[in-house]
Amino acid sequence: MVRNTSCIMSIPSSASVDSQLTGPWGSHYTSTDVPTVASGFPGRLWQQETQPQYWTKFQVWEWLQQTLDVHQIDATSIPFQNFDIDGRQLCAMSFQDFTRAAGSVGPLLYQSLTELRWNGQYGSELFAPLDIKTEVDDFSCSILPYKEESCFYSCTNTDLFETKDPFPSSIAVSTPASPGTDTKKLHSRPQTSQMKKHNPRGTHLWEFIRDILLNPERNPGLIKWEDRSEGVFRFLKSEAVAQLWGKKKNNSSMTYEKLSRAMRYYYKREILERVDGRRLVYKFGRNARGWKESDK
DNA sequence: AATTGATTTCCTGTTT
């Protein structure tokens, strides 16, 4: 009955994770220049993080994911390969280009981007200093804070992963977070479907896993496809993934053991299929979307 | 304020 709720700090997390991380997120990018970014960075830099024109391909991709998410549109409904472009190219697309590239979702994307660009021009001054928590990120972190809050995880001294990665995705990207501005148009746009209910903070565990798999640049050997076409994958650095997940959920005590329990619950919902006999191996089930190559 | 879906936490037992 009585649970030992007291020993919360006894997790050797950082040590184990550190030792597991070796990729671009690991030692290479250890915090050297964090302070700069952490404490009020120059407006110019901020602009670069925020304005679509300066986005990297990955940021474009993030924006896409996020926008679809916000509008409850299935990520499989648009060909992502048409958006394997950086911000400059994205901004060069016309309304028609968007329609060509994303079909019926094109207009919505065009709209969203236009508003973002527009906000980007005036947003900076509305960005109160206290919002600049810093760092940030981790991948699926949102670029578009349509929902009032930004995506900061503000885990102050956890520069295990994030960090000065080459994809400064969401730094201050909480552009329109400022109340009183016209960011609500996006909110009030009619929803395409009601299929999904609440999706706290954008991503579920399985989507988080999927997104790691789908982003080689962001996946320094954390999880690997075993059979791409069948949706079979394997954890290479289970504890590191758990830490990352915990970071996303602002839970520093996440472990693979706990993460895997959540994974097992997915079997019943057919989001994952059981792959027995093989440790750390899972397979996407019929209810998992957006992982197939053909889905893109 | 109550409900609920999705985990999170803990645990005991089994398998690799």
Added chain:
DNA sequence: TAAACAGGAAATCAAT
């Protein structure tokens, strides 16, 4: 023996 796997039970959290 140390990790993983299996699930049950209960707690937690955020969205509604």
